[in-house]
Amino acid sequence: MRKYTEILKAISDEKRLRILRTLIKSKTGMCVCELMDTLGEQPYNISRNLKILQFLGLVEGRREGKWVVYSAVQSRDEFLKYVIKAIDSIPNEFFREDDLRMKLRLNLRQAGRCVYGVNSRAWNEAVKKIYKQIL
Amino acid sequence: MRKYTEILKAISDEKRLRILRTLIKSKTGMCVCELMDTLGEQPYNISRNLKILQFLGLVEGRREGKWVVYSAVQSRDEFLKYVIKAIDSIPNEFFREDDLRMKLRLNLRQAGRCVYGVNSRAWNEAVKKIYKQIL
DNA sequence: TTGTCATTTGCGCAATTATGCAAATGTAAA
């Protein structure tokens, strides 16, 4: 039973919930620096929480050169399927900024791959531009 | 978003998960002493955790004389429905003893109501009898 | 009222978990 409660506890942390949800929504998976820019978190917070999610079988990571790309695992387990559905049932309004920034960050990719590090000039300008548009 | 993570955290605790699941399975609701006997927990652990579940809208309590009867709330909320389904997807084998003891405890009722306090003679004999049968 | 039983709650301690910093590791390009 421990496995089940560990999974619930893992996603009961807001940071991990946002990381997992972002990876699910991204479809393609994302590298650590893309998650950092998207969620505005420190590298160790992203990395450590990804490790926890990975240990529980919720995400998986693969190295691609300097980058490590994580993606949500598509599970056949009934428990996990309902957990994912529950996450997906949380109204999008709570993740509006995450979703916007993820879209923006993935737009910086070239040939479907991350090419900028964290907090890059390109990223900062893209964010500034959008926030100006919105306000 | 806090509300959602709080609910996940609440059921990520094994004691609370077992309390909630037991109430769901019981259909009729159960009083604190029935939960104590069923789960083998101290009164303050049952009571405090019920309060947390109640605060989050997962269970509701009503007083019936000396007893306070709690029951699982049937929610219309999509998030909660999937959370309940997830709980229901955890294999029953993990709750075999809980289920047996719940059935045993509810069998002691008269006219559908709890009539024995915690750790009563009737309860102890019922348990001893069943455990002798099984072993 | 008094006593008894069922349940709740305040308080302090123990255990767990999250977080930041700094250092370490891994990878590729200069």
Added chain:
DNA sequence: TTTACATTTGCATAATTGCGCAAATGACAA
């Protein structure tokens, strides 16, 4: 090899949470 960047991890500390005890509350019957 050196450098730069991406990611991970060990360690110490802060914050949160769980738990037991003892006392309080609520309800009913003697």
